[in-house]
Amino acid sequence: MASLRLAISALVVQVAFSLALAQDAGGLVSELVLGNVKVVIKSMDGSAITTLTAAYPKPVLANPEMPAGASLDVTISITKGGEVFKPQQVMLMLKSKSLGLAGYAVGKFKSGSYALSITAAALEKQIGKLPGEYEVTLLIGDPSANGVAYVLGTVELRISAASTALEPTAVVRTAFFQPVNNLKPEIQHVFRAPEKRPPVVVSYIFAGLAFVPLVAVLLYVPTIAGVNFKGWTAAPLYSLLFHGGLGSMLLLYVVFFLRLNLAQTLPLAGIWGLFVAGSGYLLLSSLSKQRLKKDQ
Amino acid sequence: MVLSAIIGAFSDEYKKSPVRVKVLDAFLIYAVATAGLQFAYMILVGTFPFNAFLAGFLSCVGFFALTVCLRMQVDPANKDFAGISPERAFADYCLANLVLHLVVWNYMG
Numbered sequence: 014m015a016s017l018r019l020a021i022s023a024l025v026v027q028v029a030f031s032l033a034l035a036q037d038a039g040g041l042v043s044e045l046v047l048g049n050v051k052v053v054i055k056s057m058d059g060s061a062i063t064t065l066t067a068a069y070p071k072p073v074l075a076n077p078e079m080p081a082g083a084s085l086d087v088t089i090s091i092t093k094g095g096e097v098f099k100p101q102q103v104m105l106m107l108k109s110k111s112l113g114l115a116g117y118a119v120g121k122f123k124s125g126s127y128a129l130s131i132t133a134a135a136l137e138k139q140i141g142k143l144p145g146e147y148e149v150t151l152l153i154g155d156p157s158a159n160g161v162a163y164v165l166g167t168v169e170l171r172i173s174a175a176s177t178a179l180e181p182t183a184v185v186r187t188a189f190f191q192p193v194n195n196l197k198p199e200i201q202h203v204f205r206a207p208e209k210r211p212p213v214v215v216s217y218i219f220a221g222l223a224f225v226p227l228v229a230v231l232l233y234v235p236t237i238a239g240v241n242f243k244g245w246t247a248a249p250l251y252s253l254l255f256h257g258g259l260g261s262m263l264l265l266y267v268v269f270f271l272r273l274n275l276a277q278t279l280p281l282a283g284i285w286g287l288f289v290a291g292s293g294y295l296l297l298s299s300l301s302k303q304r305l306k307k308d309q
Numbered sequence: 310m311v312l313s314a315i316i317g318a319f320s321d322e323y324k325k326s327p328v329r330v331k332v333l334d335a336f337l338i339y340a341v342a343t344a345g346l347q348f349a350y351m352i353l354v355g356t357f358p359f360n361a362f363l364a365g366f367l368s369c370v371g372f373f374a375l376t377v378c379l380r381m382q383v384d385p386a387n388k389d390f391a392g393i394s395p396e397r398a399f400a401d402y403c404l405a406n407l408v409l410h411l412v413v414w415n416y417m418g
Contacts, residue, residue, distance in 0.1 A: 208355075208357040208358075209355065209357075210354075210357070211353070211354035211355075215353070215354065216354075219346065219349075219350045222346055223343055223346050223347065225342075226338075226339045226342035226343050226346070227339060227343070229339070229342075230335050230336060230338075230339040233335055234332055234335050237328060237331050237332060237335070238328070239327075239328035239331075240328060240332065259403070262407060263410075266410060266411060266414050269411075269414060269415075270414045270417070275415055278411075282407075282411060286407065289403075289407075290404075293400055293403060294400070297396035297397075297399065297400055298396070300396055301394055301395075301396040304396075
């Protein structure tokens with residue numbers, strides 16, 4: 014009984030959820046309607062030089078000249094679903110036709126419509142001194158509606174002689190236009206020069222010389238008066254085991270140098286070292302016992 | 310004149326030292342000679358590769374130090390080490406040498 018109630022309530026919740034989604038989905042992505050598009054080029058004192066009205070999506074500007082100090086004003090009303098709508102982004106983009114650099118102006122909402130205005134000075138602050146032809150685009154964006162990029166046309170921008178702005182630097186230039194004389198030099202990677210090594214002959218000579226003291230010792234030691242191998246006869250088995258063990262330990266070191274790594278060698282050395290230690294202990298204790306017996 | 314007298318007296322006294330000590334002295338000179346050779350080579354051609362130079366040089370120096378210790382402990386004239394039997398000293402010497410040479414061969418690369 015309880016499980017049935019649970020199932021029914023889950024179903025009800027699901028239906029309500031999907032209904033709500035469907036309602037929202039109905040208005041998830043819709044079209045914006047642009048109306049009352051008016052473009053005015055105002056001179057420095059505020060009087061209108063050119064006034065044009067447009068209907069979206071037809072362009073309206075046919076490259077009129079913007080004298081120095083003039084401003085380009087655009088007013089537009091935006092509606093969605095019949096109601097006045099305030100999108101998140103309303104911008105005017107002026108993109109230079111020669112270099113592809115763009116400056117932007119943000120729209121202000123006033124009494125039901127957006128007003129956007131841009132002057133040469135404002136553009137200079139963004140991209141630097143760059144007179145010439147500019148493509149004017151109205152950008153409107155909002156997550157709940159399809160975005161709009163309304164190309165209004167082109168204007169010819171004149172910069173005033175008194176402007177102190179710098180021309181756009183190489184850093185500012187976009188990848189869209191890349192004049193050839195602007196490319197940075199290609200980096201040639203220089204690998205680290207190998208260390209200076211001596212000629213091979215010198216190394217071999219010194220390697221040979223390094224064996225000379227060893228040979229000298231091996232030749233000299235038997236000539237010392239009193240040198241003998243009596244210790245071997247005193248405890249022959251242990252002597253053999255111990256010296257054999259030591260020799261194989263050194264052989265293990267050679268193999269380690271040639272082939273193995275330390276992680277492989279240490280356990281082997283440890284185990285074999287125990288054997289060498291044991292046989293050495295037996296040998297040395299028997300030798301010391303004999304010595305003590307002799308001393309007594 | 311005086312120098313030859315000194316050298317003569319030294320060699321006479323030295324002949325009286327036990328055989329073990331003389332053998333160890335020979336090995337000491339061998340270690341010093343090899344170390345000196347490696348040092349001369351390094352001076353001549355530079356320190357690259359430094360780890361190889363250090364491994365070789367310090368193996369000679371370490372061997373020298375261990376042999377000096379053994380000589381001190383084995384020499385009957387040295388009363389400081391009367392408590393340590395020569396066999397025990399030799400066992401320590403063997404162990405220390407094995408460890409030294411393992412480290413040296415590992416460092417040589």
